[in-house]
Amino acid sequence: MTHRTLIKDLPAAIDGPVRVAGWVDTVRDQKKIQFVVLRDESGAAQMLHLRTDVEEGSEPDAVAAIISGLTAGTFVSVEGELKHDERVKLGGLEVVIGAIDVAAAALDSPIADDSSIDKRLDWRxxxxxxxxxxxxxxxxxxxxxxxxxxxxxxxxxxxxxxxxxxxxxxxxxxxxxxxxxxxxxxxxxxxxxxxxxxxxxxxxxxxxxxxxxxxxxxxxxxxxxxxxxxxxxxxxxxxxxxxxxxxxxxxxxxxxxxxxxxxxxxxxxxxxxxxxxxxxxxxxxxxxxxxxxxxxxxxxxxxxxxxxxxxxxxxxxxxxxxxxxxxxxxxxxxxxxxxxxxxxxxxxxxxxxxxxxxxxxxxxxxxxxxxxxxxxxxxxxxxxxxxxxxxxxxxxxxxxxxxxxxxxxxxxxxxxxxxxxxxxxxxxxxxxxxxxxxxx
CATH class of the missing domain: 3.30.930.10 (Bira Bifunctional Protein; Domain 2)
Incomplete structure (x- = not known):
């Protein structure tokens, strides 16, 4: 398995194979492309997946299916290709997903829509x-x-x-x-x-x-x-x-x-x-x-x-x-x-x-x-x-x-x-x- 790289170290890394791991912050699941913002203890970065199951009769896309089922807070490991691109707003880089492994799925957060301090302390x-x-x-x-x-x-x-x-x-x-x-x-x-x-x-x-x-x-x-x-x-x-x-x-x-x-x-x-x-x-x-x-x-x-x-x-x-x-x-x-x-x-x-x-x-x-x-x-x-x-x-x-x-x-x-x-x-x-x- 590729050595894990912290997100804060990605800007200094060269383009190529990389493995990152953390929890899902957000998912944008579009028809042809999927975006996952992954966060770890050091920062956040954008993960990208180009779907291969968009054409009629195409083979199922296992990675797309996993991404479609992700909930915020789920811990995952991603292997893919690091690409520096100044057009990417989040850090000027992204990881093109090759494989994604769910380490631990998460329920919907009970504090996603409640910012009161007492409720947040209940779920600290x-x-x-x-x-x-x-x-x-x-x-x-x-x-x-x-x-x-x-x-x-x-x-x-x-x-x-x-x-x-x-x-x-x-x-x-x-x-x-x-x-x-x-x-x-x-x-x-x-x-x-x-x-x-x-x-x-x-x-x-x-x-x-x-x-x-x-x-x-x-x-x-x-x-x-x-x-x-x-x-x-x-x-x-x-x-x-x-x-x-x-x-x-x-x-x-x-x-x-x-x-x-x-x-x-x-x-x-x-x-x-x-x-x-x-x-x-x-x-x-x-x-x-x-x-x-x-x-x-x-x-x-x-x-x-x-x-x-x-x-x-x-x-x-x-x-x-x-x-x-x-x-x-x-x-x-x-x-x-x-x-x-x-x-x-x-x-x-x-x-x-x-x-x-x-x-x-x-x-x-x-x-x-x-x-x-x-x-x-x-x-x-x-x-x-x-x-x-x-x-x-x-x-x-x-x-x-x-x-x-x-x-x-x-x-x-x-x-x-x-x-x-x-x-x-x-x-x-x-x-x-x-x-x-x-x-x-």
Missing amino acids: FLDLRRPEQNLTFRVQTTLLHAMRTWWVEHDFIEIHTPKLMASASESRAELFEVEYFETKAYLAQSPQFFKQMAQPAGFGKVFEVAPAFRADPSFTSRHATEFISVDAEISWVESHDDVMAMHEQLLVAALTAVKEKHGAEIEAAFGVPVTVPTLPFPRIPLAEAHSILNSRGYTVPRADGDLDPEGERRLAEYVKEEYGHEFVFVTDYAVGIRPFYHMRHADDPTLTNSYDLLFNGTEISTGAQREHRVDVLEVQAREKGVDPEELGFYFDFFRYGVPPHGGFGMGLSRVIMLLLHQPSIREVTYLFRGPNRLLP
Whole structure:
């Protein structure tokens, strides 16, 4: 059997025998000629068959009969002659079919005429055949590979932290509780405690890309109950400025790789350019962000002062106008908004050495310098209603020496959603999990 050629490699191949395989996108079955648009994981190309059964009394055309019976989504293998022809609109080439073999026939698609997101998620394996979806996950692959490359080149260690925990890492209200033999366990909301554990272990700089779980009954475009969290933690920081510097350099490296490899495809498929941000990203303290929003006619309604989605969107508009930037660090959050382990300002104990990172008007990440002094950490925990004895294993990290450190956690799907200007993380998550979705 002739070696299979990916459709993306056909333009560089010479005219002659070729074998391609994929699924049927469309069929045009005419009296004298048949066209099949075949799609594989790399692209689409036109297949052509000249019927031999059009004259009265002619022998049956087996290939024509197969093509006439093809349904969209059927997986086939085609052997034929590759011909470059600039008149062919699809790629400037076509394959003249010599033989066609049906590997697996398909029923009519249940989502062919229904574009609602919920229906498409019900049949996600069919929805993923769309070229936009294929590109989405190629972009995600490139983004993550570029991040890993940057981390490794900067001497980070990759870790894999457990997703079954004996106690909460963040808020107990957002925990999934599971049976664990004779006791209870909880699905990890983040790798926070365990990536911090790498600091007294002497690892210095660590990263992880892994699932996280939040029992949050939100139905917004940005929330999921299971998501991929991109995390990093570094030792010997002087403040959250060091964490932000690392974070922005990582994103510049990742977006540079995406633009170089997929920029033209993204613009063609989604109608948006990929912009590599300049360094440094704008930095705006939260109090100043409120002043900016107030001056532009918007008051954040949240009692704790945290930015709401509308506030994030409006602040991003300001940053775009003033700085020409898609990213902004909102810094210096109040103690009441942040968890107990965020370090507080040395000159203002009401504020924390922390930040949120906004991308195209939506928060994608939270980062901070951590409190590494165990006596201070215990006081801050009690102020937040956390009993240090319940988290004895965590507080032990700090009793045997730990350097000043900090890091961030970032939602991967939010980054991809905002990069491609998609309306929901459901569109860019391979298999979305939400309050009312556990299938497929």
